[in-house]
Amino acid sequence: MASTDAALETLVRGVCAGDATAIADALARVEDTRPDALEPTRVLVGLLEAATPRERAVVGLTGPPGAGKSTLAGALVAGWLAEGHGVGMVAVDPTSRRSGGALLGDRARLRFRPDERVFVRSMAARDQLGGLAPATRAAVVVLRAAFDTVLVETVGVGQSEIDIESVAETIVLVLQPGSGDTLQFMKAGILEIPDVLVVHKWDLGAQATRTRADLEGWLRLTTLEPGAWRAPVIGASSQTGEGVAEVARAIASHREHLAHGELDTRRTRARVAWALELFVRRYGSHGIERAGGSAAAEALIAASAGSALDAFSALARRAGLSA
Amino acid sequence: MADRPWIFRTYSGHSNARASNALYRQNLAKGQTGLSIAFDLPTQTGYDADHPLAAGEVGKVGVPIGSISDMEQLFEGIPLDQMNTSMTINATAAWLLALYVAVAERHGVARGALSGTTQNDIVKEYLSRGTYVFPPRPSLDLTRQTIEWTVEQVPKWNPINICSYHLQEVGATPVQEVAFALANAMAVLDSVRVPREKLGPVFGTISFFCNAGIRFIEETCKMRAFTRMWERIGLERYGVTDENQRRFRYGVQVNSLGLTEAQPENNVPRIALEALGVTLSRDARCRALQLPAWNEALGLPRPWDQQWSLRIQQILAYETDILDYPDIFEGSKVIEKKTAEIETAAWAEIRRIEEQGGVIAAVESGYMKRALVESNARRVAMIESGERFVVGVNRFEHGEPSKLVQGESSVMSVDESAGREQVARLRAHRASRNKTEVEGALRALRDALASGANVMESSVRCAHAGVTTGEWSDALRAVYGEYRAPTGVDAAAAPRSDAVLLAGLRKRVDEVSQKLGRRLKLLVGKPGLDGHSSGAEQIAIFARDAGLEVVYQGIRMTTDEIVTAALQEGVHLIGLSILSGSHLALAPEIARRSRVPVIVGGIIPEEDAAKLRAEGVAAVYTPRDYDVLRILREMVEIAAAAHGVD
Numbered sequence: 001m002a003s004t005d006a007a008l009e010t011l012v013r014g015v016c017a018g019d020a021t022a023i024a025d026a027l028a029r030v031e032d033t034r035p036d037a038l039e040p041t042r043v044l045v046g047l048l049e050a051a052t053p054r055e056r057a058v059v060g061l062t063g064p065p066g067a068g069k070s071t072l073a074g075a076l077v078a079g080w081l082a083e084g085h086g087v088g089m090v091a092v093d094p095t096s097r098r099s100g101g102a103l104l105g106d107r108a109r110l111r112f113r114p115d116e117r118v119f120v121r122s123m124a125a126r127d128q129l130g131g132l133a134p135a136t137r138a139a140v141v142v143l144r145a146a147f148d149t150v151l152v153e154t155v156g157v158g159q160s161e162i163d164i165e166s167v168a169e170t171i172v173l174v175l176q177p178g179s180g181d182t183l184q185f186m187k188a189g190i191l192e193i194p195d196v197l198v199v200h201k202w203d204l205g206a207q208a209t210r211t212r213a214d215l216e217g218w219l220r221l222t223t224l225e226p227g228a229w230r231a232p233v234i235g236a237s238s239q240t241g242e243g244v245a246e247v248a249r250a251i252a253s254h255r256e257h258l259a260h261g262e263l264d265t266r267r268t269r270a271r272v273a274w275a276l277e278l279f280v281r282r283y284g285s286h287g288i289e290r291a292g293g294s295a296a297a298e299a300l301i302a303a304s305a306g307s308a309l310d311a312f313s314a315l316a317r318r319a320g321l322s323a
Numbered sequence: 324m325a326d327r328p329w330i331f332r333t334y335s336g337h338s339n340a341r342a343s344n345a346l347y348r349q350n351l352a353k354g355q356t357g358l359s360i361a362f363d364l365p366t367q368t369g370y371d372a373d374h375p376l377a378a379g380e381v382g383k384v385g386v387p388i389g390s391i392s393d394m395e396q397l398f399e400g401i402p403l404d405q406m407n408t409s410m411t412i413n414a415t416a417a418w419l420l421a422l423y424v425a426v427a428e429r430h431g432v433a434r435g436a437l438s439g440t441t442q443n444d445i446v447k448e449y450l451s452r453g454t455y456v457f458p459p460r461p462s463l464d465l466t467r468q469t470i471e472w473t474v475e476q477v478p479k480w481n482p483i484n485i486c487s488y489h490l491q492e493v494g495a496t497p498v499q500e501v502a503f504a505l506a507n508a509m510a511v512l513d514s515v516r517v518p519r520e521k522l523g524p525v526f527g528t529i530s531f532f533c534n535a536g537i538r539f540i541e542e543t544c545k546m547r548a549f550t551r552m553w554e555r556i557g558l559e560r561y562g563v564t565d566e567n568q569r570r571f572r573y574g575v576q577v578n579s580l581g582l583t584e585a586q587p588e589n590n591v592p593r594i595a596l597e598a599l600g601v602t603l604s605r606d607a608r609c610r611a612l613q614l615p616a617w618n619e620a621l622g623l624p625r626p627w628d629q630q631w632s633l634r635i636q637q638i639l640a641y642e643t644d645i646l647d648y649p650d651i652f653e654g655s656k657v658i659e660k661k662t663a664e665i666e667t668a669a670w671a672e673i674r675r676i677e678e679q680g681g682v683i684a685a686v687e688s689g690y691m692k693r694a695l696v697e698s699n700a701r702r703v704a705m706i707e708s709g710e711r712f713v714v715g716v717n718r719f720e721h722g723e724p725s726k727l728v729q730g731e732s733s734v735m736s737v738d739e740s741a742g743r744e745q746v747a748r749l750r751a752h753r754a755s756r757n758k759t760e761v762e763g764a765l766r767a768l769r770d771a772l773a774s775g776a777n778v779m780e781s782s783v784r785c786a787h788a789g790v791t792t793g794e795w796s797d798a799l800r801a802v803y804g805e806y807r808a809p810t811g812v813d814a815a816a817a818p819r820s821d822a823v824l825l826a827g828l829r830k831r832v833d834e835v836s837q838k839l840g841r842r843l844k845l846l847v848g849k850p851g852l853d854g855h856s857s858g859a860e861q862i863a864i865f866a867r868d869a870g871l872e873v874v875y876q877g878i879r880m881t882t883d884e885i886v887t888a889a890l891q892e893g894v895h896l897i898g899l900s901i902l903s904g905s906h907l908a909l910a911p912e913i914a915r916r917s918r919v920p921v922i923v924g925g926i927i928p929e930e931d932a933a934k935l936r937a938e939g940v941a942a943v944y945t946p947r948d949y950d951v952l953r954i955l956r957e958m959v960e961i962a963a964a965a966h967g968v969d
Contacts (some may be wrong), residue, residue, distance in 0.1 A: 024890050031893070032840035099829055100842070101867040107888060108807060108876045114887040122892055124842065124872050135841070 012047045018086055018146045023119055030138035042309035045138060048145040049307050056144050057255050060168025061153045067176040068200045070109040071238040072247070073153050077110070077118060079248050080149055086117035088143025090136055092154040095124045106153065119143060125155070132163040137274045137308070140167055165193055166273030169266045170254045172196045172247065175215075177208040191218060195231055196250045202235035202243055209235070229257050274308035275301045279315055290319040325647050328640040329602070330407060330611035333629045334576060336361035336386035338741040339748070340396035343386040348400060349626060355633055357407040358439075359613050360397075361385030362419070364852035364903055367454040368879070369415045369796025372745045376881060379908025380852050381742035385411075389749045390791045394422040395429065404432045408439035409484070409574065409611065414456035416443035417469050417782055418795045424477065425786035438479040440530060440574070443469060444486045446507045449686045449806075450695060451489040453854015453878045456796060459683045461803035465778070467514045472779035474517065474525050481530045483511060484574065487549075491534035492580050493857045494699025497545040497665055502672035503682075503691060504531060505552055510682040512561060526557055527568030533609070535600040536578040537593055542600030543652070544661040546607035549573070552666060574611035575601045582620045584947040586715030588727050590617040595635050602639060605650040612636055617727070620946040622734030622928045623904065696860050703861060707824075707950055716949060734928055737904065749791065756789035764788035765798060772802045807877055824952050825868055832870040832959055838968040839895070843959065844872040846894040848885040850913065853903035854878045858924055862898055865951045866958075882909055886916045894919060896962040901925040911938035920965045922958060924948075941965075 014022025026048070030041050061076075063069050070091070077087050091106035104122035112118045121143070123136055132154065143150045152168050164171055173194035175185075185191050197219075199212045215233045224230060232250050236243030258266065276297065279287060291297045300318060301311040316322065333350055336343045347358055362385040365377035372381045372389055381387050388394055403426070412419045420441050427437055445462040448455040455462065466483060473482040487495070487504035495503065508529055515525055533549070535542045550571040557569035577597035582590045594614050601609040614632035616624030639645060652658040676685050685691045705711040712718045727733060768781040768790075778799075785795055836842045847863045849856060856878050863875045874892045876884075889897050897917055899910055902925050914921040920941040927935070932943040941961050944954055963969070 020887070020890055024893055028841075028893050034837075034840040037840055096867060099825070099868045099870045100833065101870040102872045103863060103867045104872060104874045104892075107874055107892070111807070111884075114881075114883040119891050122872075122874055 008044065008047065012044070012051055012145070015048060015142060015145050016051050018117060018119075020119060023088075023142060023146050026142045027121060027139055030142060031135040033135070038309070041138065042307070042313060045141050045307045045309050048141050052141075052145045055255075055259070056148060056150070057170065057251075058140055058144060058150045058152065058168045059251055060164035060171040061151060061174060062155075062164050062171065062194075063174030063198075063200075064176070064179065065155055066179075067174045068238060069153055069155075069174050070106045072174055072198065072200055072236065072244070073106075073151060074110045075238045075241070075244045076248055076251075077112070077151060079244065081112070081116055081118060085149055086147035087119075088147040088150045089118065089120045090139050090143065090150070090152045091120060091122045092125050092132060092136060092152070093122060094155055117147070119146065132167060137167050137270075141307075166270050169258060169263060169270075170195050170251050172198060172251065174198045174200050175211065176201050177204050177211040191215070192222070195229060195254045196247060197231055197233045198243075198247055199233065199235045200237070201239075202237040203239050229254060229262075268302050271308040271311060272298050272301045275311040275315060278309070278312045283316070283319070283321055287316075287319055287321060290321065291315055292318070326605055326608065328646060329609050329636075330357040330574075331355050331633060331636045331640075332357045332359040332409060332574075332611055332613040333633055334359045334361050334411065334613050334615075335629060336363075337384075337623065337735070338382040338386070338737050339745055340386055340388065340393040342741075344397050344399050344401075346626065347397075350629070350633070351401070353630060353633060354637060357409065357611060358401075359409045360411065362410070362412055363387045364454065364854075366419075366792055367412060367415060368852050369418075369456050369792060369800070370852070371791050371793030372742065372749050374793060376852055376879065378851075378882075379742070379905035380903060381745045382737055383904045384853075387745050388419065388422065388792060389745070390752050390789055391422055391425055391429075391786050392752050392789070393748075394419075394426050394786075398426055402432075403427045403430060404436040406439070407611075409442075410440065411442050413442050413445055413448050413452070413454055414462065415792065415796060416441040417465055417779060418786075418792060420469060420473075420477075420480075420482075421779060421782035421786045425783050428783075428787075434477045435479065437477050440481040440484045441469065442486065442532065443483040444507065444532075446510070446682055446686060447486045447489045447503075448854070450503070450692055451493040451855075451857075453856055454852070455806055455854075457799065457803035458806040459686055462806075463510065463514055463683060465799075465803075466511060467516070468777045468779060470511070470515055470525060470528070471517060472777055474521060474528060476779070478524070481528050481572075483528075484530050484532045485511070486532040488532050488534040488576055490695065491536060491578065492855075493695050494580075494702045495695055496698055497541055497548075498668040498672060499694060499698060500534065501545060501549055501552065501665060501669040502676070504533075505549075505556065505669070506673050506676045506682045506685075508553075509556065509560065513681075522561055523563045523565050523568045526561055526563045527565070527570075529572075530610070531571065531573035533573050533575050533601070534578055535575055535597045537581050537597055539596055539600035539603075540658075541661065541665075542597070543604050543607065544658055545665055546573075546601060546609075547604060547652070547658070547662045548665040548669060550607045551662070552669065571607075572610050574613070575609045576613045577601070577615065579615045579619050581713070582615060582617070583713060583716050584620040584945055585720065586722060586725055587618055587621060587733075588725055589715050590620075591631070591635075594632060595639070598635065598639055602645055604652050605648065606653075618734055620926065621728070622926060623737065625735040696857075696864070699857055700861060700864060703949070703951060707952065713949075732928070732930070736928070739907075752789065753791065760788040761790055761794075764790055765794060768795070768798050769802075772798065825865075828952060828956055828959070829868075829870040831956075835959060835963045835968055836870070838963075839966055842870070842872050843896075843962060844874070844892065844894040845958070845962075846885070846889045846892060846897045847873060847875040848880055848888070848897060848899050848913075849878045849901070850880055850882055850885055850899060850909045851901060851903055851905045852879055853901060853905070855902045856900070858902070859898075859900040861951055862900070862924070862954070865955055869952075869955055869959075871959075882912050882916075885913055889917050889919060895966055896958060897921045898958065899923045899925075901927075907931055907934060910935055910940055914939040914941075920961050922961065924954075 015026050080087050093104045095102045102124035171194045199208050202208050212233050234243055234246050236247050288294050304311040304314045363382050364380045366388045370377045470482045473480045485504050485508045487500040490500050553571040554569050557563040563569050616628035616632050618628050679685050709717050764785040771778045771781045845866050847859050849859050863873050866873045910923045922942040923940050924944040927945050935943050
């Protein structure tokens with residue numbers, strides 16, 4: 001047992017030092033979906049979270065296909081690296097409904113030198129809608145222990161905009177001008193989610209300016225509580241580089257805003273979502289009933305100490321189920 | 324009156340300028356009537372021989388040309404004013420043309436006396452060959468500059484050779500071949516800015532480079548459709564009144580895609596029959612022909628192999644009566660019907676491309692690449708299912724062992740020391756030149772780039788000053804940027820006929836994934852400079868449809884990048900595709916530095932395959948292994964075994 005603990009400690013130390021091999025090993029462990037892998041994962045996640053400085057950022061980047069998310073992600077990551085930050089990135093691609101397989105193509109648009117402090121992991125989404133796989137959340141824990149900033153990129157076709165809220169603390173929605181998506185997003189209430197809006201392909205000119213005006217008009221209609229964050233709308237072009245620094249600055253100011261209290265709320269929200277998802281996946285709605293209903297379950301998770309996986313175990317114990 | 328024979332060429336070049344020059348002189352002595360220069364990949368993609376990406380690639384698929392000193396050596400003793408030289412060069416075509424002109428000038432040959440072709444067709448590089456450097460728009464603009472310059476300065480030169488050849492090699496149907504090539508030619512012509520009276524001469528210098536497959540009746544009709552459509556485009560779209568300028572001029576290399584590694588002697592009749600498709604019809608006869616060698620699927624052909632292909636041409640032209648008659652298909656209803664059918668479908672496809680905003684937009688959106696990847700997947704599936712016969716491969720597989728591949732090696736191997744010698748030669752050249760002249764010439768090139776002036780004259784000055792291929796290309800990269808093309812695999816679908824076969828494999832993939840605790844994950848990598856990505860693309864699509872998670876980053880990755888990606892992505896297996904012959908330099912290093920098994924696919928002679936296996940490569944696949952599903956099945960088992968899963 002002692003030797004296992006020592007090995008685990010070495011692994012955690014390696015991850016925190018940004019060692020690529022250690023990070024890869026840790027990711028392999030937390031991605032393991034076999035039932036008996038849950039307990040070791042819980043222990044590892046607990047150790048990693050305890051070793052992670054509180055201020056480390058998780059940024060979510062989402063938007064419809066073709067909006068140029070990967071290219072913008074590449075530009076943002078390059079900017080952070082230039083400032084001396086280490087960056088971890090999770091790129092989520094849809095899964096083929098027919099085969100369960102996936103082509104993970106984002107990496108093709110991200111090129112960094114092998115000696116740069118960046119670690120990119122591509123993942124397949126849970127389903128066609130782009131919803132996050134449970135492994136994504138665990139991977140974020142590993143990368144956050146290793147790097148100053150973690151970027152999670154998802155394809156937004158509905159589900160993922162909702163899901164990204166439960167893993168990232170600053171959410172950037174990338175839209176392309178004149179695609180009709182904007183209107184759909186307004187209708188669906190998705191525009192209420194992002195903290196930063198980017199009108200990408202800004203080099204398209206008039207069409208792009210119009211899209212930004214539409215978005216700003218819509219955002220002005222929403223009433224905000226005093227002191228609340230107002231999401232900026234930024235025109236950016238990865239082709240010309242215009243606006244990319246402004247997006248990075250907006251992300252940074254949102255981080256500062258979060259530091260004044262909202263960060264805890266967001267992290268709790270992420271913990272609840274992860275623990276609940278895991279719980280429902282394993283025990284179904286029957287399990288939720290046994291735990292006293294969903295409101296009670298959420299309250300228990302929010303109040304429990306430790307990681308989302310610890311909360312999951314506590315919930316299972318409450319429901320009289322073996323975790 | 325009998326027709327004149329076409330120009331006989333052999334696509335060749337290897338190791339270094341000295342060895343290639345000797346080969347060219349031998350070939351000309353054997354009755355070859357033109358030269359077709361093959362450049363190595365660093366030259367084609369604008370890198371000096373000592374650049375990290377050039378490792379293992381120098382002198383492999385062609386001759387390395389690093390500066391004017393190599394170019395002079397390449398043409399030593401060959402009278403440039405009497406030669407018709409075809410250069411297979413694209414992204415860096417402007418540079419190699421500048422070197423050619425500079426060598427001519429050193430020998431006192433006037434620009435106006437030079438004739439030949441620079442391939443210079445960038446669009447198909449994005450779709451198939453992969454030796455692009457800059458993004459599509461600046462690349463096309465560079466092509467425009469070479470056209471505008473040659474029409475004034477080197478009027479007998481064909482500055483561009485629009486290629487449908489490479490489209491067929493990646494699976495294009497005849498209709499796609501015709502439509503994509505013509506749409507491409509129109510994009511080039513639309514970009515050219517010359518006075519109206521020059522448009523006819525410009526139109527007249529555009530030539531084509533086509534392919535001919537084994538279905539040679541259909542190929543004949545394809546060439547007839549090409550001829551008619553080009554004529555109509557000249558007249559209607561560009562108002563070219565001179566009939567001679569409107570003529571469809573084309574050279575051919577017949578199909579290599581259909582050549583087999585199994586029973587390789589069968590390739591000789593295949594090559595001869597394919598040549599018929601482009602020579603039978605006088606109205607649509609090629610201007611120049613080069614035939615591949617029977618052993619191309621095995622490795623690099625030797626001079627004797629190339630001579631055999633030249634002899635096929637000579638027999639066809641000089642022994643048969645093919646040149647004696649007017650067009651023998653005139654009045655044939657069958658040929659007419661098939662030609663019209665191809666023509667109608669090709670016009671429709673051209674309209675589809677134009678509706679999307681033209682060729683460049685259709686390249687950037689990935690539309691054309693996707694269409695080709697899908698056609699190729701259909702072709703592969705037809706061979707696998709036995710719907711299409713390939714003698715010796717899926718039909719009549721059993722026979723006597725081939726006498727052609729017994730005993731001594733039946734391919735040529737490039738001496739590994741050629742690369743090192745070239746690096747030494749390059750460094751000596753750099754040391755010997757006049758620094759001030761080099762700096763001045765490069766400054767003039769940068770000024771031309773910055774002001775948007777034509778870069779050709781300043782490139783010729785760079786050539787004379789001894790600027791290297793890498794330096795010239797870097798100056799352009801700094802202004803134009805570099806490009807990564809869409810891989811075409813993200814949205815392409817595998818053909819449905821495979822669904823049943825795939826289902827069985829998918830069950831096994833699910834089972835292995837469950838035992839592993841996560842889905843089986845594969846990295847498909849293309850190390851080195853080789854841009855032929857069809858094999859990698861097919862494996863990626865089929866693997867996804869078999870239920871694997873597949874990471875594919877496209878072409879031109881360094882070994883470092885592949886090793887890093889495999890680690891970061893946590894894949895269970897790495898599949899490498901290498902067609903340039905640099906497998907020994909690249910694959911063992913990746914295998915040594917990775918924690919997961921590595922398999923390699925490519926044109927790999929058996930001796931090399933044995934070496935690769937001895938150096939830790941788990942499996943080697945060659946063109947003989949046409950059954951993608953079998954390869955995938957084996958890959959899944961290799962990954963499973965390596966991770967302790969049964």
